[in-house]
Amino acid sequence: xxxxxxxxxxxxxxxxxxxxxxxxxxxxxxxxxxxxxxxxxxxxxxxxxxxxxxxxxxxxxxxxxxxxxxxxxxxxxxxxxxxxxxxxxxxxxxxxxxxxxxxxxxxxxxxxxxxxxxxxxxxxxxxxxxxxxxxxxxxxxxxxxxxxxxxxxxxxxxxxxxxxxxxxxxxxxxx
Numbered sequence: 225x226x227x228x229x230x231x232x233x234x235x236x237x238x239x240x241x242x243x244x245x246x247x248x249x250x251x252x253x254x255x256x257x258x259x260x261x262x263x264x265x266x267x268x269x270x271x272x273x274x275x276x277x278x279x280x281x282x283x284x285x286x287x288x289x290x291x292x293x294x295x296x297x298x299x300x301x302x303x304x305x306x307x308x309x310x311x312x313x314x315x316x317x318x319x320x321x322x323x324x325x326x327x328x329x330x331x332x333x334x335x336x337x338x339x340x341x342x343x344x345x346x347x348x349x350x351x352x353x354x355x356x357x358x359x360x361x362x363x364x365x366x367x368x369x370x371x372x373x374x375x376x377x378x379x380x381x382x383x384x385x386x387x388x389x390x391x392x393x394x395x396x397x398x399x
C-alpha cells in the first residue's frame with residue numbers, strides 16, 4: 225500500500241516542483257529581476273561605502289567557500305566584488321562582509337596576474353596570483369537563484385559576467 229502511494233506521489237511532486245522552478249526562471253511578473261536589482265544595489269552600496277567609484281567599471285559579485293577538515297569540519301565563506309576598470313584594464317578585488325556591510329580592498333591586479341577558468345560554461349573561477357602563488361580564488365555565477373543570508377548575497381548577473389569573461393576571451397554565458 226505504501227509503495228503504491230510513493231509511486232503515485234513522487235512523480236506528481238516532481239512535476240509541480242519542475243513547473244515552479246520553470247516559472248521562477250522565466251520570471252513573467254518581473255519579481256526576480258526586481259530582487260536581482262535590489263541585491264545588486266545592496267552590494268554596490270557596500271562597495272561605495274569603501275569609497276570606490278563604479279563609473280566606467282565592470283562590477284561582478286563573487287564568492288568562495290573553503291572547507292578544512294582536521295578533527296571537525298570548518299567551513300569559511302568569502303564574499304568578493306571584482307571591479308574591472310575599462311580604461312586602465314586594472315582589476316581591483318574587494319572583500320566584503322554581507323552581514324556587517326564592511327568592505328576592504330585586497331589589492332589591484334593586472335590581467336596577466338589573473339587566470340580565468342571556465343567551469344562548464346556556467347561559472348567562472350578567477351585565480352588572483354602574485355609571484356606564481358595563488359592569493360585569492362573567486363567564483364562568479366552568471367545565473368543564480370536570488371537570495372541573501374549572513375554568508376553571501378547572490379543574484380543573476382549575466383551581462384556583467386559576460387563583459388568580464390570577454391576580457392579573458394571566454395565564451396559568453398546564456399540566460
